[in-house]
Amino acid sequence: MKDALLLVDVLNDFRHEDGERLLESFRARHEGMVRAVRGAREGGVPVVYAQDNRGVWDGDGRRLVQEALDGPGGELLEALAPEEGESLVVKPRYSAFDKTPLELVLRDLEVERLLLAGAATEGCVAQTAIDARELGFKVTVLADACATVDERIEQVALEYLENVVGARIERG
Numbered sequence: 001m002k003d004a005l006l007l008v009d010v011l012n013d014f015r016h017e018d019g020e021r022l023l024e025s026f027r028a029r030h031e032g033m034v035r036a037v038r039g040a041r042e043g044g045v046p047v048v049y050a051q052d053n054r055g056v057w058d059g060d061g062r063r064l065v066q067e068a069l070d071g072p073g074g075e076l077l078e079a080l081a082p083e084e085g086e087s088l089v090v091k092p093r094y095s096a097f098d099k100t101p102l103e104l105v106l107r108d109l110e111v112e113r114l115l116l117a118g119a120a121t122e123g124c125v126a127q128t129a130i131d132a133r134e135l136g137f138k139v140t141v142l143a144d145a146c147a148t149v150d151e152r153i154e155q156v157a158l159e160y161l162e163n164v165v166g167a168r169i170e171r172g
Contacts, residue, residue, distance in 0.1 A: 001138070002109070002110050003111065004114055004115070005040040005045055006049075006102075006128070007033075007049050007050070008096050008116065008117070008118030008119070008125050008128050009125075010033065010118045010119065011049065012026070012068055012077075013067050013072075018120070018149040022120060022149050023072060025147040026073055026147040027073070029146065030076050032117075032146075033080055035145070036142050037080055040115070041083070047082070047083075048086065048088075048102070048109075049061075049087065050088075050096030050100065050128065051064050051090055051091065053092050064088075064090065065081055087105050095128050096124070096128040097132065098127075098131065111137065113138035114129075114132050114138070114140070116132075116139060118146060118147070119147040119148075121146040121147070121157055122156070123149075125141065125146050126161055129141055129167050133165050139165070140169075142170050144170075144171060
């Protein structure tokens with residue numbers, strides 16, 4: 001089965017209403033995120049990024065990466081930033097599939113299963129997982145590589161993804 005690691009909103013600038021709580025969770029789960037990225041790269045698994053446009057409609061992925069690196073959690077993002085040749089899709093909505101070319105990118109790579117990581121589990125990661133399943137992809141959520149703003153709601157989201165959506169949840 002051909003996998004791809006899909007990182008949803010990992011390149012966060014943490015300059016938003018829930019930024020401080022998300023950054024705290026991001027710090028706690030950073031090791032899991034780095035492990036996922038490193039493992040994918042070492043294993044030849046494509047790494048694909050889907051990043052919120054932060055309200056700017058120019059599609060400039062490089063700017064989004066630099067803003068994140070220059071932001072409050074920038075030191076954490078250096079190990080997670082895209083490398084040459086890795087795809088970055090700019091997204092306007094919660095799901096990485098909504099109004100983006102992500103499905104085309106993944107089909108071109110012949111991906112069958114998505115390994116999902118990112119922020120926030122209960123929001124953009126969950127919505128992306130739901131849409132991925134609707135499009136016929138197998139989905140594994142790497143829970144220790146996902147950040148959250150509310151751990152209680154995150155647990156509800158993970159249970160829903162596992163028991164209703166049919167995603168596999170991988171913990172540590």
